[in-house]
Amino acid sequence: DTAVSQTPKYLVTQMGNDKSIKCEQNLGHDTMYWYKQDSKKFLKIMFSYNNKELIINETVPNRFSPKSPDKAHLNLHINSLELGDSAVYFCASSPGNIETQYFGPGTRLLVL
């Protein structure tokens, strides 16, 4: 199936731990994104990469570090997890500028 996939789907961890979320798209898109959706369903962009280069880096704590090993992958590493990091994290991709964004199924992160 052609799609945007994320792993893991659920992530439960203790405060202070370091965790990673992986994202892969096989749509041949140039641009990938990370979004955070909080408990009130508010969707906010965190990062955007175009052809492995960082394009958008919103006001996000530097504990969050995206890594794009190639155009099809954009991983999110989070250091020293805090309670407020609990949310659903969505990866998305798009073919290029001002184009439809295709979202993955989300990773539900719960920090205890």
Place this chain on the structure above:
Amino acid sequence: GENVEQHPSTLSVQEGDSAVIKCTYSDSASNYFPWYKQELGKGPQLIIDIRSNVGEKKDQRIAVTLNKTAKHFSLHITETQPEDSAVYFCAASPDNYGQNFVFGPGTRLSVLP
């Protein structure tokens, strides 16, 4: 920066009725306005979009209208069905690069059978 407002936050309609969700945006440079539907436990999916050179666009039971002067755009769903129940998000793309979507806060639509 861009700010997108969306109303109402919740909307209940009877099956077969129409539903209208309205969004306003602040940045006159925004030129792309997608609408996304998010079902429970899933990621948002694009249902329709409109660009600033068009005033209205239709796709079967769904239509979007754009008023650039007033900086607002609306989603219209006709003949609603229970499977239309979901959270709907509008978004605006405020920068020339076109990748930084600013989403509205969402509208939870419930279609009652």
